Every structure is written in structure tokens, then in C-alpha cells.
Amino acid sequence: YRLCYPSNPNWQVNVRFLLEAFFSNRSRSTEIRLQALKTITDVYEMIESMEEHQVDEDCLYKFVSGILADLAEERDVTVLQDIISYAVSLADTADPSLFEYIVNQLHHSISSDQLHLPLAPAGSRIGLLGSVAYPIGVEGQAAPATSANVVTRGFVQIFMRSMEAP
DSSP states (O other), X not given: OGGGSTTSTTHHHHHHHHIIIIISOTTXXXXXXXXXXXXXXXXXXXHHHSOGGGSOTTHHHHHHHHHHTTGGGOOOHHHHHHHHHHHHHHHHHXXXXXXXXXXXXXXXXXXXXXXXXXXXXXXXXXXXXXXXXXXXXXXTSOOOOOHHHHHHHHHHHHHHHHHHXX
């Protein structure tokens, strides 16, 4: 953990290693990937609170892009939920270019997820964005947790938070 903080001379290399070897490596377990994400987001929050002159301008953007870069390929819904939750919280305070990057990554993820959806089974109804909502006759059940559903909820949360902002 300490090796990823700016007090370590190789902290950026260590964070990049953590991203590549543990977070972005989908052969790792969900728990390990979530712990790597938590470590990275904790470091991000600490760096964000530092004076601007102590961190180069691209540093925060590099953190976010490291987390969101492969969002469209993420199929582990548990990991995706944490990524989207983090993206939603970042969008609240992001500068315009970072906000645009976050929204573009979410949009790209939904577009990509549509390519991976199976054909709708007979007797089902197509829901929001073309995903299978639920079989006809089972109206009281929630839609299955697909990547597109998770990201769509994130979009809605970003929209709602931006409407609440002064």
C-alpha cells in the first residue's frame, strides 16, 4: 500500500503495476481485483487532496483512465458495479475534460455490451437499450444485472446528481 503513495520515488510505476497485474488482469479473483481497485482509489483520493503543485496535471487523469480504460470489456458485474460507483462519485467534482472522458467511457461500455448480448429468447420482451428485461408474465422481478444495466444506472445517477448541483 505504502509503495503506491507519492512519498515513494517509484509510486507511479507501482500504481501502474497494481493496475496491470491485479486490477486489469481478469484472471484474478473478484476479491483481489476489488482490493486493487480500492487501493488505487484510496491513493487517488489522497493525491486529489494534495496541493496541485505537488502532482503533475495529468496524474489524476491517468488514474481515472487506468481504471476506466477497459470498461467496455468488463464482464464481472461485481467489479463493474464498484467501477461505476467510483466513476459516478468522480463525475461530481470532475473538471469538464475528465467528466467528458467518464461519460464517453460509460457510453462506449453500453454500446459494446449490446454487441455481447444474446438474442432474446421467445416469450421475452426487449427493455431499455435492447437488453432482455424479463420474461413475459414475470413482471414483478428486477431485470438481470447485465453490464448495460449497471452502466445505465450509473448514467442515471450522474444525471440526477448533476440536476441536484447548484
